[in-house]
Amino acid sequence: GAVVSQHPSWVICKSGTSVKIECRSLDFQATTMFWYRQFPKQSLMLMATSNEGSKATYEQGVEKDKFLINHASLTLSTLTVTSAHPEDSSFYICSARDGGLPTDTQYFGPGTRLTVL
Amino acid sequence: EDKVVQSPLSLVVHEGDTVTLNCSYEVTNFRSLLWYKQEKKAPTFLFMLTSSGIEKKSGRLSSILDKKELFSILNITATQTGDSAVYLCAVGVGGSEKLVFGKGTKLTVNP
Numbered sequence: 665g666a667v668v669s670q671h672p673s674w675v676i677c678k679s680g681t682s683v684k685i686e687c688r689s690l691d692f693q694a695t696t697m698f699w700y701r702q703f704p705k706q707s708l709m710l711m712a713t714s715n716e717g718s719k720a721t722y723e724q725g726v727e728k729d730k731f732l733i734n735h736a737s738l739t740l741s742t743l744t745v746t747s748a749h750p751e752d753s754s755f756y757i758c759s760a761r762d763g764g765l766p767t768d769t770q771y772f773g774p775g776t777r778l779t780v781l
Numbered sequence: 782e783d784k785v786v787q788s789p790l791s792l793v794v795h796e797g798d799t800v801t802l803n804c805s806y807e808v809t810n811f812r813s814l815l816w817y818k819q820e821k822k823a824p825t826f827l828f829m830l831t832s833s834g835i836e837k838k839s840g841r842l843s844s845i846l847d848k849k850e851l852f853s854i855l856n857i858t859a860t861q862t863g864d865s866a867v868y869l870c871a872v873g874v875g876g877s878e879k880l881v882f883g884k885g886t887k888l889t890v891n892p
Contacts, residue, residue: 771826775823
Protein backbone atom coordinates (compact mmCIF):
# COMPACT_ATOMS: atom_id res chain seq x y z
CA GLY A 665 0.00 0.00 0.00
CA ALA A 666 0.83 3.74 0.04
CA VAL A 667 2.27 3.97 -3.44
CA VAL A 668 2.92 7.32 -5.06
CA SER A 669 3.79 7.62 -8.71
CA GLN A 670 5.36 10.54 -10.50
CA HIS A 671 5.54 11.26 -14.20
CA PRO A 672 7.72 11.83 -16.06
CA SER A 673 10.75 10.36 -14.32
CA TRP A 674 13.04 12.60 -16.32
CA VAL A 675 12.62 15.45 -18.77
CA ILE A 676 14.93 17.60 -20.84
CA CYS A 677 13.57 20.85 -22.21
CA LYS A 678 14.71 24.06 -23.82
CA SER A 679 14.96 27.29 -21.89
CA GLY A 680 11.69 29.20 -21.94
CA THR A 681 9.38 26.22 -22.22
CA SER A 682 7.01 24.97 -19.53
CA VAL A 683 7.12 21.53 -18.02
CA LYS A 684 4.33 19.73 -16.18
CA ILE A 685 5.04 17.04 -13.58
CA GLU A 686 2.26 14.77 -12.28
CA CYS A 687 2.06 13.18 -8.87
CA ARG A 688 -0.51 10.47 -8.17
CA SER A 689 -1.42 8.49 -5.09
CA LEU A 690 -2.28 5.05 -6.42
CA ASP A 691 -3.96 3.25 -3.56
CA PHE A 692 -5.07 5.93 -1.13
CA GLN A 693 -6.67 9.35 -1.13
CA ALA A 694 -4.24 12.15 -0.53
CA THR A 695 -5.91 15.27 0.79
CA THR A 696 -2.47 16.82 1.09
CA MET A 697 0.48 16.56 -1.26
CA PHE A 698 3.87 18.19 -0.98
CA TRP A 699 6.39 19.27 -3.58
CA TYR A 700 10.09 19.22 -2.82
CA ARG A 701 13.20 20.15 -4.67
CA GLN A 702 16.53 18.48 -4.09
CA PHE A 703 19.92 19.66 -5.27
CA PRO A 704 22.84 17.22 -5.53
CA LYS A 705 24.04 16.06 -2.13
CA GLN A 706 21.52 18.30 -0.40
CA SER A 707 18.44 17.47 1.63
CA LEU A 708 14.86 17.96 0.56
CA MET A 709 13.67 21.53 0.31
CA LEU A 710 9.93 21.94 0.66
CA MET A 711 8.52 24.13 -2.10
CA ALA A 712 4.81 24.03 -1.38
CA THR A 713 1.97 22.21 0.33
CA SER A 714 -0.97 21.36 -1.86
CA ASN A 715 -4.45 20.67 -0.51
CA GLU A 716 -7.17 19.20 -2.69
CA GLY A 717 -9.54 21.82 -3.98
CA SER A 718 -7.69 24.82 -2.59
CA LYS A 719 -4.71 26.98 -3.40
CA ALA A 720 -1.25 25.72 -2.59
CA THR A 721 0.74 27.17 0.27
CA TYR A 722 4.20 28.15 -0.91
CA GLU A 723 7.32 28.30 1.22
CA GLN A 724 9.18 31.54 1.57
CA GLY A 725 11.30 32.32 -1.47
CA VAL A 726 9.39 30.05 -3.86
CA GLU A 727 7.82 31.93 -6.77
CA LYS A 728 4.13 31.10 -7.08
CA ASP A 729 3.92 32.27 -10.67
CA LYS A 730 6.87 30.17 -11.71
CA PHE A 731 5.91 26.95 -9.96
CA LEU A 732 2.19 26.45 -10.54
CA ILE A 733 0.57 23.77 -8.44
CA ASN A 734 -2.85 22.27 -9.03
CA HIS A 735 -4.42 19.64 -6.77
CA ALA A 736 -7.57 18.90 -8.69
CA SER A 737 -8.49 15.56 -7.15
CA LEU A 738 -7.74 13.41 -4.13
CA THR A 739 -5.23 11.40 -6.11
CA LEU A 740 -3.56 13.90 -8.41
CA SER A 741 -1.42 16.99 -7.99
CA THR A 742 0.56 18.68 -10.75
CA LEU A 743 3.54 21.00 -10.67
CA THR A 744 4.15 23.16 -13.73
CA VAL A 745 7.51 24.86 -14.06
CA THR A 746 6.75 27.84 -16.27
CA SER A 747 9.30 29.45 -18.57
CA ALA A 748 11.98 27.10 -17.31
CA HIS A 749 15.58 28.24 -17.16
CA PRO A 750 18.80 26.27 -16.56
CA GLU A 751 18.80 27.23 -12.87
CA ASP A 752 15.49 25.35 -12.53
CA SER A 753 17.29 22.12 -13.34
CA SER A 754 16.89 19.91 -10.32
CA PHE A 755 15.31 16.78 -8.88
CA TYR A 756 11.66 17.39 -8.04
CA ILE A 757 9.94 15.00 -5.65
CA CYS A 758 6.34 14.88 -4.55
CA SER A 759 4.93 13.23 -1.48
CA ALA A 760 1.45 12.50 -0.22
CA ARG A 761 -0.23 12.03 3.13
CA ASP A 762 -2.95 9.45 3.49
CA GLY A 763 -6.01 11.58 4.17
CA GLY A 764 -7.73 8.80 6.06
CA LEU A 765 -5.09 8.54 8.76
CA PRO A 766 -4.04 10.97 11.51
CA THR A 767 -0.37 10.65 10.68
CA ASP A 768 2.57 12.73 9.58
CA THR A 769 3.89 9.96 7.38
CA GLN A 770 4.50 11.16 3.88
CA TYR A 771 4.99 8.70 1.05
CA PHE A 772 7.27 9.86 -1.70
CA GLY A 773 7.07 9.49 -5.43
CA PRO A 774 10.15 8.36 -7.36
CA GLY A 775 11.05 11.90 -8.39
CA THR A 776 11.48 13.76 -11.66
CA ARG A 777 14.87 14.83 -12.94
CA LEU A 778 14.46 18.11 -14.85
CA THR A 779 17.24 19.37 -17.08
CA VAL A 780 16.77 22.72 -18.78
CA LEU A 781 19.13 23.42 -21.65
CA GLU B 782 13.21 28.66 13.39
CA ASP B 783 12.59 24.91 13.42
CA LYS B 784 15.78 22.94 13.05
CA VAL B 785 16.73 19.28 12.58
CA VAL B 786 20.39 18.30 12.81
CA GLN B 787 21.77 14.92 11.87
CA SER B 788 25.15 13.47 12.69
CA PRO B 789 27.46 12.30 11.43
CA LEU B 790 27.05 13.73 7.93
CA SER B 791 28.78 10.69 6.50
CA LEU B 792 29.95 7.34 7.74
CA VAL B 793 31.93 4.51 6.16
CA VAL B 794 31.81 1.06 7.73
CA HIS B 795 32.47 -2.56 6.84
CA GLU B 796 29.83 -5.19 6.34
CA GLY B 797 28.77 -6.68 9.64
CA ASP B 798 29.40 -3.52 11.65
CA THR B 799 26.69 -1.89 13.76
CA VAL B 800 26.01 1.80 13.20
CA THR B 801 24.12 4.46 15.12
CA LEU B 802 22.80 7.54 13.36
CA ASN B 803 21.76 10.58 15.35
CA CYS B 804 19.06 13.17 14.90
CA SER B 805 18.47 16.11 17.21
CA TYR B 806 15.79 18.72 16.81
CA GLU B 807 14.63 22.11 18.01
CA VAL B 808 11.06 22.80 16.96
CA THR B 809 8.25 24.92 18.30
CA ASN B 810 5.60 22.22 18.61
CA PHE B 811 6.78 18.67 18.12
CA ARG B 812 4.34 16.12 16.75
CA SER B 813 6.41 13.24 15.40
CA LEU B 814 9.82 12.20 14.12
CA LEU B 815 10.29 10.16 10.97
CA TRP B 816 13.20 8.28 9.45
CA TYR B 817 13.57 7.74 5.73
CA LYS B 818 16.12 5.89 3.58
CA GLN B 819 17.09 7.49 0.29
CA GLU B 820 19.04 5.55 -2.26
CA LYS B 821 19.24 6.85 -5.79
CA LYS B 822 15.72 8.11 -6.04
CA ALA B 823 13.06 9.26 -3.61
CA PRO B 824 13.03 8.51 0.12
CA THR B 825 11.37 5.40 1.42
CA PHE B 826 9.67 5.44 4.79
CA LEU B 827 11.28 3.56 7.67
CA PHE B 828 9.76 4.64 11.00
CA MET B 829 7.54 7.20 12.62
CA LEU B 830 8.05 7.89 16.34
CA THR B 831 5.77 9.88 18.56
CA SER B 832 6.37 8.55 22.07
CA SER B 833 9.54 8.62 24.13
CA GLY B 834 11.31 5.43 25.02
CA ILE B 835 9.38 3.06 22.79
CA GLU B 836 11.65 1.28 20.38
CA LYS B 837 10.45 0.63 16.86
CA LYS B 838 12.06 -2.29 15.11
CA SER B 839 12.10 -3.63 11.59
CA GLY B 840 14.56 -6.44 10.93
CA ARG B 841 18.06 -5.12 11.54
CA LEU B 842 16.88 -1.54 11.91
CA SER B 843 15.57 0.00 15.08
CA SER B 844 14.88 3.48 16.31
CA ILE B 845 14.00 5.24 19.52
CA LEU B 846 12.96 8.74 20.49
CA ASP B 847 13.87 10.82 23.55
CA LYS B 848 11.47 13.76 23.78
CA LYS B 849 13.12 15.11 26.90
CA GLU B 850 16.55 15.40 25.33
CA LEU B 851 15.08 16.13 21.87
CA PHE B 852 16.80 13.45 19.84
CA SER B 853 16.37 10.14 18.13
CA ILE B 854 18.76 7.41 17.06
CA LEU B 855 18.56 4.94 14.22
CA ASN B 856 20.49 1.71 14.74
CA ILE B 857 21.45 -0.70 12.02
CA THR B 858 23.00 -3.99 13.11
CA ALA B 859 24.99 -6.43 10.96
CA THR B 860 25.17 -3.89 8.15
CA GLN B 861 25.08 -5.02 4.54
CA THR B 862 26.16 -3.27 1.36
CA GLY B 863 22.49 -2.78 0.55
CA ASP B 864 22.19 -0.51 3.57
CA SER B 865 24.34 2.07 1.79
CA ALA B 866 22.13 5.13 1.39
CA VAL B 867 21.39 8.55 2.77
CA TYR B 868 19.27 8.34 5.90
CA LEU B 869 17.00 11.31 6.44
CA CYS B 870 15.41 12.40 9.69
CA ALA B 871 12.31 14.62 9.57
CA VAL B 872 10.14 16.20 12.24
CA GLY B 873 6.45 16.99 11.96
CA VAL B 874 5.62 20.27 13.64
CA GLY B 875 2.31 21.42 15.04
CA GLY B 876 0.27 24.02 13.24
CA SER B 877 1.26 22.78 9.80
CA GLU B 878 1.31 19.56 7.87
CA LYS B 879 4.85 19.88 6.69
CA LEU B 880 7.96 17.99 7.71
CA VAL B 881 11.25 19.65 8.52
CA PHE B 882 14.13 17.57 7.17
CA GLY B 883 17.69 17.25 8.35
CA LYS B 884 20.54 17.18 5.86
CA GLY B 885 20.90 13.44 6.11
CA THR B 886 23.64 10.97 6.99
CA LYS B 887 25.35 9.28 4.08
CA LEU B 888 26.14 5.70 5.05
CA THR B 889 28.54 3.65 2.97
CA VAL B 890 28.91 -0.04 3.79
CA ASN B 891 31.94 -1.64 2.19
CA PRO B 892 32.18 -5.39 1.59
